[in-house]
Amino acid sequence: MFQELVQNSGFRIPNLVGPLDGASFEPMCVKNAPRTRAYVKIEDGCECRCSYCAISAARGPVRSKQPEAVISEVEGLYKKGTLEIVLTGIETGSYGADFDKKYDLADLLRELDARHSCERIRLGSMAPELLSDSFVSSVAGLKIMVPHFHISMQSGSDNVLRGMKRRYNRSMALKNIARIRELMPDVMLTADLMVGFPGESEEDFLDTMRFVREARLLDAHVFAYSRREGTPAADYPNQIPEQIKHERSQRLISECAAVRDEILSEVVNSGRSLSCILESWRGGVYTAHSDSYIEVCVEGERGLTGSMVLVKPLRHENGKIYGKII
Numbered sequence: 571m572f573q574e575l576v577q578n579s580g581f582r583i584p585n586l587v588g589p590l591d592g593a594s595f596e597p598m599c600v601k602n603a604p605r606t607r608a609y610v611k612i613e614d615g616c617e618c619r620c621s622y623c624a625i626s627a628a629r630g631p632v633r634s635k636q637p638e639a640v641i642s643e644v645e646g647l648y649k650k651g652t653l654e655i656v657l658t659g660i661e662t663g664s665y666g667a668d669f670d671k672k673y674d675l676a677d678l679l680r681e682l683d684a685r686h687s688c689e690r691i692r693l694g695s696m697a698p699e700l701l702s703d704s705f706v707s708s709v710a711g712l713k714i715m716v717p718h719f720h721i722s723m724q725s726g727s728d729n730v731l732r733g734m735k736r737r738y739n740r741s742m743a744l745k746n747i748a749r750i751r752e753l754m755p756d757v758m759l760t761a762d763l764m765v766g767f768p769g770e771s772e773e774d775f776l777d778t779m780r781f782v783r784e785a786r787l788l789d790a791h792v793f794a795y796s797r798r799e800g801t802p803a804a805d806y807p808n809q810i811p812e813q814i815k816h817e818r819s820q821r822l823i824s825e826c827a828a829v830r831d832e833i834l835s836e837v838v839n840s841g842r843s844l845s846c847i848l849e850s851w852r853g854g855v856y857t858a859h860s861d862s863y864i865e866v867c868v869e870g871e872r873g874l875t876g877s878m879v880l881v882k883p884l885r886h887e888n889g890k891i892y893g894k895i896i
Contacts (some may be wrong), residue, residue: 593772605651605876606849609694612678613659618697622767622795622803625660631662639677644687653847653878654690654716665702665853676708683712689878690847690861691715695722695762697736698743701750710753715854717757718863719750724764725884726781727774733767735805736770740781758788758833758862765793765822766815766838768806775818779825788833788863790826792819827889834886841879843896851875865890 615630616623644655657678659665666674675693682691698721707751709715721743725731728739750757763778782790794815797804837844846858846866856874858866858881868881868892881893 582726605653606654606847607656607692608646608647608655609656609658610640610643611635611659611849612657613665616661617660617664618737619735621733621806622764622798622801623855624798624801629660632661632667634665634668637673637681640678641682641685641687644682645685648688651876653688653876654692655688656692656694658694661697663696663705676705677779679709679712679715685712686714688714692718692863693720695720697722697738698746699738701746701747703749706746706750706753708856710750716861716863717754719746719757719759720870721761721785723760723761723785724772725767725770726763726778726784727770728777730767730770730774730778732893733769733803735802740777744781744784756862758864759785760789760863761785761787761791763790763792763822764795765792765818766810768795768803768810769808770795770810782822782825782829786829786833787826788830790822792822792826794819830889831886834864834889834891837891838883838886841883843882844893846879846881847872848877848879854894860891867892868895870895 578791612635613632615632616626617631619626640657647655657665657675663675665678666672679691682688691712696719701719701721724736725745726732726740731739747759750759763782765775765778794812795803797809842861844862844864844866846860846868848856848858848868848870850857851870851872851874854869854871856868856870858868858879860866860881866881866883868879880896881891882896883891883893885892
């Protein structure tokens, strides 16, 4: 069945990739990690078949790690001192789609929360359509769930999203984001954004620029479209010259920085403390990330790496907040 889906999508599978239909989740377990953050892979494979991406052909359909294995891995890391766990996958939000019995990502998060399996849970990249009202409503009140989502948005232009064969449009993404903010007022959002997709007009690009401000993104991973042999988009007409891709990347990065500065100003002016995990230490200064993924710098004595502290924001500079430990 998977091979038929791939053929119908237009992908050409290299000879080195064998049949993946029916493959199980590859056994793996992280047993040791730094005290600050650990990454636990809970899912592999993707069935989106986006026109620019070869992952669905190379990695096969969605395959999920069994819940008891995820819980055991998370709790094992927490017992060894790791405070924050990031649940990751090729398509993290599709976790459980391959199970015979209904059990999805929200179910897993609720179970981890009920067991207090760790201090913090953060999610890897989530597609906008998977951040639905039902999902966000299910997890917004969990104690271990951080107020931060990283969205695999790719573009703020409906024209480009159609060409990419994504499963959402601009209005759906903004509607879901608005609902997230209703349920999690302190939430911060980051995103992946691509420029230079074949046929992307200046107006299409400006739609993405406007999206950054409308969605109030704290930050974005901006990257240029790159042709992948065997994907439909590689054969699309109107490929964008590299010079235009570079110029658009720089403009988008500048817009993201401007929006981030506005957000950080609001955080400093609010006077609210930030819950942070101290990470690296150098010259008496720690770098850290708040639960909402704001980068923070604070002075502190050596030996506190991995500690969770409250920080009073004092100022911001170069995309970071500088504060003091309360």
